[in-house]
Amino acid sequence: MKKFQLMAMFFVTVLLLSFTSGNKASLPKVDVKSLDGRIVNTSTFQNDGNPIIISFWATWCKPCITELNTIAEVYEDWQDETGVKLIAISVDNSRTSGGVLPMVNGKGWEYEVYLDENGDFKRAMGVNIVPHTFLLNGKGEIVWQHTSFTEGSELELIELVKKLKNGEEI
Amino acid sequence: MKRILLFIVVYLFAYSVKSYSQVLGGGEVHGSFQTDAQYYNKDSVIGADEIPEKIAMNAFFEMRYTNKKFEAGMRYELFMPQMQGYDPRWKGNGFGNRYLRYNGDKVDVTVGNFYEQFGSGMVLRSYQEWNLGFDNAFDGIRVKYKMKALTITGLVAKQRFYWDLGPGLVRGIDAQLSVNDMFTKLSETKTRVFVGGSFVSRFQTDADPLYKLPENVGAYAGRFQVYHGGFNFKFEAGGKINDPNATNNMIYKNGNAVIAEIGYSTRGLGFSLQAERSDNMDYRSNRASTGFDLPVGYIPAMTRQHAFSLAAMYPYASQANNQMGLQATVFYKIKKKTWYGGKYGTSVDLNYSVSYDIAKQAPSDTIAIGVPGTLGYASNFFKVGDEKFYHDFNIKFTRKLNKKWKVSLMYMNVFYNMLINEGHNAPNVKANIYIADIWWKFKPYNSLHLEAQLLTTEQDDGNWSSGMLEYNRKGFFVAGILLYNHGISNSHGTTEAALYPSLTTGYTHGATRISMSYGKQREGILCVGGVCRAVPASNGLSLTINSSF
DSSP states (O other): OHHHHHHHHHHHHHHHHHHHTTOOOBOOOOEEEETTSOEEEGGGOOOTTSOEEEEEEOTTOHHHHHHHHHHHHHHHHHHHHHOOEEEEEEOOOTTTGGGHHHHHHHTTOOSEEEEOTTSHHHHHTTOOSBOEEEEEOTTSBEEEEEEOOOTTHHHHHHHHHHHHHTTOOO | OHHHHHHHHHHHHHHHTGGGHHHHOOOEEEEEEEEEEEEEOOBTTTTBOOOTTSEEEEEEEEEEEEETTEEEEEEEEEETTOOTTSOGGGOEEEEEEEEEEEEOSSEEEEEEEEOOBOTTSSSOBOOEEGGGTEEOOEEEEEEEEEOSSEEEEEEEEEEEETTEEOSOEEEEEEEEEEHHHHSGGGTTOSEEEEEEEEEEEEEOOOOOSSOOOOSEEEEEEEEEEEEETTEEEEEEEEEEOOOOOTTTTSOOOOEEEEEEEEEEEETTEEEEEEEEEEESOOOBSSTTOOTTSOBSSOOOOOSOOOOSTTTTSSOOOOOTTEEEEEEEEEEEEEOSSBTTTBSSOEEEEEEEEEEEEEOOBOSBTTBOTTOTTSOOOBOOTTOEEEEEEEEEEEEEEEEEOSSSEEEEEEEEEEEEOHHHHHSSOOOOEEEEEEEEEEEEEEETTEEEEEEEEEEEESSTTOOEEEEEEEEEETTEEEEEEEEEEOOEEETTEEEOOEEEEEEEEEEEETTEEEEEEEEEEOSEEEEETTEEEEEOOEEEEEEEEEEEO
């Protein structure tokens, strides 16, 4: 047990050190599955230097679907104005993941959608409740994150995307 | 004293290397924590008891450090004591999860705790659901080797069992092959084909005084997936050698399972049909375990997971040893700017699922069905049994009326076998559920949400109704919920009418969320304030803090 405490202490120290190094977090390297069965590593997510929105959702999560529906209505405008791309990560497990593809197409969502069936990406990103939304700048650094969706959250999100596009810090 | 000294030394060391942190550090930290605390009032009606400690708390704090290809992580967990609805064996605190990992381009090695799923999880799946108090993490070693078209995963580990490890040793190997990536010619074709296979073996010593039990129990599965344009087809079949255990009443029959799915979708329309048959496939790392303890394989319930509280009142519990089921799902968007679709179009979600037992015959003329120590039964693969376990028909219409109003209407009809799903003898439940969900966005950041639900049934606790009014303004929300059980009196007993009022409020800032609620609450998925989470039955004051960084 003592050994374990020592290990824990050392680990915490290393953590503190990395806090002081002032690096911005980038995406962890995790394999997720595309809706046509391909295994895709999250470190390959990119958008030609434009911002990326990553949204964790599930077919059983009403606010998540509201969020994706709300953004879907204005997504074309968002893309034209800012070049932003939304990547939707479904955390549905193998019980409900069969419903993801029909739902995405049935609702007419134009997003890039991936399955994270066993929650590997979810855990690596510290996501505990959905919806959980991340914003990445053009360099792929995570600059902002937010849980929950309520009416108007999309307006805040696009304001931040515009700031990023203009090269402002957020 | 020694410990303090050590602490100082470590910190001195830390400060001395601080200036080199770009060299030593330069890595990244991700993490999150959650605290749930609950002060309990006594309430016998909803099964929320007073506890001697008065306050119960569940919490965790986890951190991951990554530096290029190296990764390390830990999770501290605390149940002091565990909240109601969580297994009492969780009581305690400590580091429940820790691991080291080298995540290279070709080789990926993890030692310590990890989560893994082979295929759909039929013969191997470890996962965690903090809010449900479930964690069967592996503790051991996992190696993945990734080639262009082929990924091979091998592991040797034991499984987490609350604050201990289960007795069984699990060894597994899985291969996933992308056929298109094998041949350059096929890499850009429209049809994509994947094949995969797994083999898992569990070792547990046989100390049974009565039976000679297999110490090594093997399970295997093969899968096949094809995607072509809007079509997809998935098939997975698996089996398990004889494994007399506590869930199958110690029979020696081999197990098998099949899951198949076919889907078609195009913009505005999505359809999928799934079929499942599972026969004696309950596979655990301890043959004496039942319930939620130590599952190695995962046979999913092929039913919709509902988010409205009354729709989720009678959920199907998957029967890995005995079930045959079908599920059909349709998502359709009725064209906008038509008289029937409205200005913004109307979404129609349709879902039907049904589950029966498998047909069983006596294994021989002299032995009855299910006798311990025998083959148990024989079963015709294609024959559906006589006993119905579950059905759920549900349809939902959602229409945005204008910029301010949105309405959802849902109807659901459910059949719920009491003995199978809850393990006690009571009349099977047949219920109708009606739901109206109305949103009024009266200013850009301000909205009101009204949810009205009614469940009618002649069985179990009788009729229920529920109303919720929620106000959202930017990150702030407040919601009042009134849940009412109308009560019932019949030959099986009397349930008194009961009211469950509760008030919930909270605030979200970035990835930090604080919420508080007071009142009585039933267990289930609660979607309020812009998020959904599973909650236990409670009566009193509860506080939740959740944050990610």
